[in-house]
Amino acid sequence: MIGVYRALAVQQIQIMLQYRVATFLYALFSFVRPIIFLAAWLSVAASQGGRLGSFQRSDLAAYYALSILVTHLTTSFDFFEFEWEVRQGRLSPKLLRPLHPLHYAIVNNVLWKVVTAAMVIPVAVLVALTFGARFHVGPIDIVLGTVSVVLGAALSFVFGWVVASAAFWTTRVQALVHFYQRTAFIFAGQIAPLALLPGPLSAIAYALPFGYMLGVPTDILRGAHDVTTSLLLIAAQAVWLLVAAVLYRIVWNAGLREYSAVGA
Amino acid sequence: MTELVVDVHDLTKVYRVHERSEGLSATLRSVVRRSFREITAVSGISFGVEAGEVVGFLGPNGAGKTTTLKMLSGLLYPTSGEARVIGHVPWRREDGFLRGIALLMGNRTQLVWDIAAADSLRVLQEIYGLPEERYRSTLRELTELLDLGPLLGKPVRNLSLGERMKVEFAAGLIHSPRVAFLDEPTLGLDVSMQSRIRGFVAEHNRRSGTTILLTSHYMDDIVALCKRVIVIHHGHLLYDGPLGELAQRMAPYKVITVTLHDGAGSAFLDELGTVVSREQGVVVLRVPRESVAERTARIVRDLEGSLADISVEDPAIEDVIDRVFAGAAVPPRS
Numbered sequence: 212m213i214g215v216y217r218a219l220a221v222q223q224i225q226i227m228l229q230y231r232v233a234t235f236l237y238a239l240f241s242f243v244r245p246i247i248f249l250a251a252w253l254s255v256a257a258s259q260g261g262r263l264g265s266f267q268r269s270d271l272a273a274y275y276a277l278s279i280l281v282t283h284l285t286t287s288f289d290f291f292e293f294e295w296e297v298r299q300g301r302l303s304p305k306l307l308r309p310l311h312p313l314h315y316a317i318v319n320n321v322l323w324k325v326v327t328a329a330m331v332i333p334v335a336v337l338v339a340l341t342f343g344a345r346f347h348v349g350p351i352d353i354v355l356g357t358v359s360v361v362l363g364a365a366l367s368f369v370f371g372w373v374v375a376s377a378a379f380w381t382t383r384v385q386a387l388v389h390f391y392q393r394t395a396f397i398f399a400g401q402i403a404p405l406a407l408l409p410g411p412l413s414a415i416a417y418a419l420p421f422g423y424m425l426g427v428p429t430d431i432l433r434g435a436h437d438v439t440t441s442l443l444l445i446a447a448q449a450v451w452l453l454v455a456a457v458l459y460r461i462v463w464n465a466g467l468r469e470y471s472a473v474g475a
Numbered sequence: 476m477t478e479l480v481v482d483v484h485d486l487t488k489v490y491r492v493h494e495r496s497e498g499l500s501a502t503l504r505s506v507v508r509r510s511f512r513e514i515t516a517v518s519g520i521s522f523g524v525e526a527g528e529v530v531g532f533l534g535p536n537g538a539g540k541t542t543t544l545k546m547l548s549g550l551l552y553p554t555s556g557e558a559r560v561i562g563h564v565p566w567r568r569e570d571g572f573l574r575g576i577a578l579l580m581g582n583r584t585q586l587v588w589d590i591a592a593a594d595s596l597r598v599l600q601e602i603y604g605l606p607e608e609r610y611r612s613t614l615r616e617l618t619e620l621l622d623l624g625p626l627l628g629k630p631v632r633n634l635s636l637g638e639r640m641k642v643e644f645a646a647g648l649i650h651s652p653r654v655a656f657l658d659e660p661t662l663g664l665d666v667s668m669q670s671r672i673r674g675f676v677a678e679h680n681r682r683s684g685t686t687i688l689l690t691s692h693y694m695d696d697i698v699a700l701c702k703r704v705i706v707i708h709h710g711h712l713l714y715d716g717p718l719g720e721l722a723q724r725m726a727p728y729k730v731i732t733v734t735l736h737d738g739a740g741s742a743f744l745d746e747l748g749t750v751v752s753r754e755q756g757v758v759v760l761r762v763p764r765e766s767v768a769e770r771t772a773r774i775v776r777d778l779e780g781s782l783a784d785i786s787v788e789d790p791a792i793e794d795v796i797d798r799v800f801a802g803a804a805v806p807p808r809s
Contacts (some may be wrong), residue, residue, distance in 0.1 A: 214601045214604075215598075215601045217601070218597055218600070218601035219601075221594070221597075221598075222590060222595070222598050225590045226587065226589050226590060229589045229590075230589075300583055303545075303550055303578075303580075303583070303585075304583075304584075304585030306549070306550055307548060307549070307573060307576070307577070307578055307585075308573060308602050309570045309573040309574050309602065309603065310602045467552070468552045470550070470551070471490065
């Protein structure tokens with residue numbers, strides 16, 4: 212399998228080099244939105260004496276600087292490509308090979324994140340320095356935060372594929388994707404850190420999977436939780452990942468029965 | 476008995492299609508109550524293919540050929556029926572099955588558009604786990620047969636249709652499948668390229684013994700490659716047998732071509748059969764098979780000195796197929 216991943220990685224790098232500009236433009240999404248929200252919340256905090264709930268200016272800066280990186284690492288974009296593959300019949304050649312289509316996406320996903328991280332990391336550092344971010348991070352937070360980011364990325368990836376699999380039934384996956392992304396926008400920790408969401412919304416956010424893709428790993432990574440809380444949140448991520456994997460297996464197998472390879 | 480590498484029993488595929496009448500009211504009604512229509516693409520077909528055979532799959536557009544190939548390659552689940560290909564149920568898509576088959580579609584690419592074909596082939600080498608020596612020897616053979624040398628280094632998007640098809644063949648056969656399903660492999664190619672692809676398929680089958688199930692709208696492909704054909708129409712299997720017997724089974728007539736000396740009258744030929752054409756002293760007649768001997772004798776006897784030449788043949792395979800698909804002939808079920 213290592214050989215397969217290496218060959219797919221070489222192929223993917225060649226494609227990315229063909230479309231250099233597009234590759235880096237997509238990476239812009241990782242940091243444009245967090246910077247806008249940081250600026251907005253800082254001005255709100257300024258009007259309230261420099262604090263917003265339990266967050267000081269430096270905490271907000273730390274959260275959004277890290278969320279630039281975490282958004283980049285945990286983002287999922289496979290639904291768009293998958294819908295196109297199903298509609299154009301491009302999925303068929305992949306289904307005919309002894310390699311699950313998921314593997315192509317894993318390589319694509321990881322490689323894009325690694326390559327464009329070179330652009331995103333300096334921006335995150337710049338934002339942290341510019342807005343005076345303050346981290347309360349020990350080695351254990353970095354270890355747990357890293358585990359949480361990996362789980363968040365896996366969760367986002369697998370849930371992305373569950374949504375993408377709707378392409379087996381409908382040719383208008385975009386509508387579902389928009390619904391999914393708008394919901395994530397509210398509950399993942401993009402619009403505000405999970406702790407700053409108004410009471411019921413915060414509770415809902417911790418009950419849904421979206422927060423475990425962004426807000427939770429970001430908070431663990433910036434040292435916002437004690438070790439016990441972090442471990443509990445990581446356990447919740449693992450449970451959601453298991454749920455997503457089971458859901459994906461069910462949806463994928465049912466979807467293959469529906470696949471009519473239209474036009475393929 | 477030779478091993479059956481493709482074994483199909485009562486295979487059926489029914490598509491459920493959303494249906495809506497025209498007009499705004501029908502559109503609004505369909506929002507709350509959707510109506511569906513069932514379309515039977517393949518209806519209870521059964522056949523077997525032995526190892527090493529090249530079988531032509533004939534039928535007009537919408538006959539069910541491609542749907543059948545997709546079911547046999549594991550892309551589609553059938554509505555009912557059974558099939559085994561190299562010992563596997565195709566739609567379970569088991570590893571051993573996927574390593575042993577290939578499906579090539581003339582109108583679809585399996586190659587990555589933006590990179591050189593050679594790079595796509597390397598990825599396939601890893602996916603199929605082909606040892607370097609085996610990969611190189613297969614690629615060498617395919618390069619020789621398809622003249623791929625100058626093409627492998629070019630991005631696929633820069634290849635002409637014919638060149639791309641050659642590279643598609645290389646990608647489809649690099650893992651030396653036991654069974655290859657070829658769906659319109661010469662579609663859109665010029666005559667010369669069609670001929671080269673045909674030559675390649677025949678030679679590859681001869682060298683490697685790959686079993687081939689081929690669909691094509693070009694009868695030249697079928698005649699050149701297939702000793703056996705399966706005819707399918709409206710999802711039903713109409714004929715399964717030797718190509719040479721197709722005309723006998725499906726066309727109840729023969730064609731008598733009569734060439735007359737200059738100025739000779741031919742009106743009396745109208746009584747002996749259906750005149751298909753009459754040009755510059757050459758009259759082509761369609762005559763029922765059972766009357767051919769008697770009518771031929773009458774022509775020779777009655778035309779005497781006016782007759783320059785006469786020949787009796789089975790109708791052209793294209794004509795037979797056309798008549799079957801147009802509903803003019805209702806052949807017996809095999």
